[in-house]
């Protein structure tokens with residue numbers, strides 16, 4: 001799995017891309033909700049009935065089906081309180097949820113997920129990952145800091161370049177090249193990690 005930092009950054013990037021379609025006229029509340037969506041698939045760590053042991057070896061929270069729940073709820077609520085942003089709000093929530101599946105997939109070398117569940121129970125995963133896995137959240141754990149730094153070093157340049165690409169940030173060529181260099185440095189470091 002990716003860390004909560006990577007999932008949170010992905011959600012904030014999605015919120016920024018669709019900034020002009022922010023529901024509820026509150027970026028703070030909406031961005032918080034998107035971060036919640038991006039964390040949601042890991043709820044099986046605290047709700048035992050959702051974990052893979054209780055679901056025939058399928059981690060059902062890491063699936064498109066599970067990733068529809070919060071977006072559908074959000075769309076229904078927005079239908080009542082902010083109808084003009086209903087579609088864009090639901091779409092952002094869906095993208096935030098599914099970004100979790102993508103980042104986890106990119107870690108590689110882990111238990112594959114039934115990403116297409118309930119449409120298919122096929123397990124999907126990659127053997128060789130490109131992102132570091134999340135180390136246990138412990139202030140004395142060296143690997144937590146190392147992996148989080150590498151993850152941020154890979155994801156922050158990507159997210160900033162995406163924001164530049166959609167016109168949300170102005171990146172001059174020096175910043176762009178620096179971000180590219182930063183990405184490459186941490187990407188190569190990540191590939192050297194044992195998984």
Ligand SMILES: [Zn+2]
Pocket residue numbers: 001002041042062100104
């Ligand atoms: Zn996860």
